[in-house]
């Protein structure tokens with residue numbers, strides 16, 4: 001049967017979205033495939049569809065529990081019941097039962113952490129895996145923006161599963177990251193389906209603010225005048241909460257969303273936003289992956305993004321319906337300090353690493369496999385630092401690396417990671433400072449160029465503000481902001497004259 005007919009029959013869609021058919025055909029032809037398609041273009045279909053034609057199990061490695069849950073529900077909705085997500089949401093009994101009867105599932109979603117459990121690998125080895133899917137595959141790469149150590153082992157796991165046919169999916173990976181993905185997975189021959197990362201219906205605007213207060217006022221002004229709904233991204237949970245409260249005071253329907261909220265609250269807020277009960281979400285980067293909302297009209301960044309890739313992912317949540325949307329970054333000189341502190345705080349310091357290994361040495365712990373978790377507090381490790389060091393040490397100890405060597409390896413790794421992360425920040429800073437087309441610079445990061453005239457491209461090219469405004473149709477917000485500055489200057493002058 002023609003692929004289009006099968007699409008209609010199984011999924012109810014009348015045509016493929018760009019790239020889907022190429023990816024599916026490549027998989028059906030038995031080629032390992034790397035697909036880089038923008039967020040929202042229906043990458044999930046690229047592994048759901050072949051499930052109707054290939055014999056065996058489709059194993060999907062997915063980075064987020066909520067994302068997996070979402071996919072399972074979506075598949076259930078279209079009548080596919082042979083699907084399960086192996087994660088911590090399952091009760092012990094259900095998990096036991098599922099693992100005993102894995103063969104009855106056509107689609108198995110799993111986190112990279114779970115894939116590391118040897119019992120689970122053994123169970124999976126008993127299946128015939130017709131497709132091994134790595135969703136959000138950029139997480140594999142040390143150059144990827146959201147590095148996850150467990151992803152590094154996927155190559156090894158793939159080998160243990162008999163090197164099955166593989167599909168790597170990502171939305172925003174630089175050339176270097178794409179090569180890194182293939183290398184880590186141990187794939188040499190691959191079919192590539194890569195589309196542009198550009199989203200021409202999203203205008204890109206950087207606005208410089210004098211200081212924090214001005215930025216805050218500008219944010220309120222933007223939320224009051226821009227067409228919604230919108231997302232405001234923050235790098236700090238606290239500031240996201242504060243601004244959400246401030247905007248609520250001004251009468252907007254706003255909630256904050258970040259990893260500090262419990263799972264239920266997060267799901268509730270996400271649903272409220274999706275169903276139009278909220279105008280704006282004040283979010284950290286925890287929000288957005290897998291959120292299917294077509295009509296998001298603006299994305300504001302209150303803090304400086306940590307890297308170009310995540311910035312592009314975040315603004316890409318706007319305008320899925322193809323209508324004009326705007327991405328605004330508010331920048332105040334010195335804003336790069338926060339991302340720098342954040343990346344430094346994610347990794348253990350040299351002093352912490354030295355302390356840990358000295359402690360292990362003095363306490364004769366040379367033959368251990370895992371670190372004692374009480375060392376976390378004694379050594380003053382944050383959750384994220386501890387997860388990193390704990391993971392790293394267990395890998396090294398399992399390979400019988402000596403304490404001295406392990407200490408050296410970890411320190412070197414941390415220092416390399418810091419170089420990468422800091423250079424990512426510098427790149428964003430450079431982008432803020434240039435006087436050339438913003439879009440072209442973003443695209444060049446992915447070895448692309450703009451190639452044509454895009455209306456409402458960026459603040460350097462040209463933006464027709466009225467397109468994005470809901471209330472104040474006359475006068476650009478820039479003018480307004482200038483007027484506001486004049487007003488402030490007047491007040492200051494009159495104060496001085498008193």
Ligand code: ADP
Nearest residue numbers: 013015016017038039040041042043044045292
């Ligand atoms: P991605 O992973 O690329 O961000 P998803 O797989 O989550 O995107 O799909 C986004 C949305 O697009 C889903 O709601 C899905 O049902 C829809 N979709 C996928 N393929 C098609 C198609 N061919 N026609 C219409 N809608 C589609």
Ligand code: MG
Nearest residue numbers: 043044135290
């Ligand atoms: Mg996806």
